[in-house]
Amino acid sequence: MQRPVPGVGHLKLAVADADGAFKGRMSASTVRHLLGAGFAYAEDADRFVLEGPEPAVALARRIRITALGRFAALTxxxxxxxxxxxxxxxxxxxxxxxxxxxxxxxxxxxxxxxxxxxxxxxxxxxxxxxxxxxxxxxxxxxxxxxxxxxx
Structure with missing residues (x-):
């Protein structure tokens, strides 16, 4: 049986987005969790991928879902x-x-x-x-x- 994934609601919304972007407001701790678990990655305004959860939380313009995040969103x-x-x-x-x-x-x-x-x-x-x-x-x-x- 699959374990519940924290932030799965946000993952499902990102799966539904054509660009895989997370929409709406997320707490910094949720963003850190998604980034740290490999479920998401962060981009700056120029679409460069930001490394590490802390800089990404502070500088991110977009958070996008990864293939692993898509897998985690599945039933x-x-x-x-x-x-x-x-x-x-x-x-x-x-x-x-x-x-x-x-x-x-x-x-x-x-x-x-x-x-x-x-x-x-x-x-x-x-x-x-x-x-x-x-x-x-x-x-x-x-x-x-x-x-x-x-x-």
Whole structure:
């Protein structure tokens, strides 16, 4: 069973942001924790990455999520699907539930593909046919898996 991650609400908001940026106010201790745990990195106004939690807290203009932070934001079902329930081509097993796949797609960690392997907008289910497109792990999803395995 996964342990609760401090700041997971902030991580989930950053996952939802197109640039992976943390939005809203965070306490200095939360920022220090996210930086120290490797869940985030800080940038100055010129987009240079700031090293060390203390300078980063003082000088940061942006805090962005890392691949490890994205992994930490996953539920147990999502991390299991992303890590263990894909075939050699990166396709998710058909037994992975649609809410889990949909959450991974929303996070940019999975995508639907048609029969030719081209990205598709959704699973293609019309309500009559059932899903016609298959879900695959994205490159970002593979990066997140690698980051999560190192923990």
């Amino acid at each position: 147990e079902a999502q991390s299991k699907a992303l890590v263990d329930r894909v075939d050699s081509e990166g396709a998710f097993e058909r037994t992975v539930t649609w809410p889990t796949v949909l959450a991974l797609v929303s996070a940019g960690l999975a995508e639907y593909r048609d029969n030719e392997g081209c990205p598709a907008e959704d699973d293609g289910d019309t309500g009559l046919s059932g899903p016609v497109h298959r879900a695959y792990r994205t490159e970002l999803g593979a990066e997140v898996v690698l980051a999560g395995r190192d923990t």
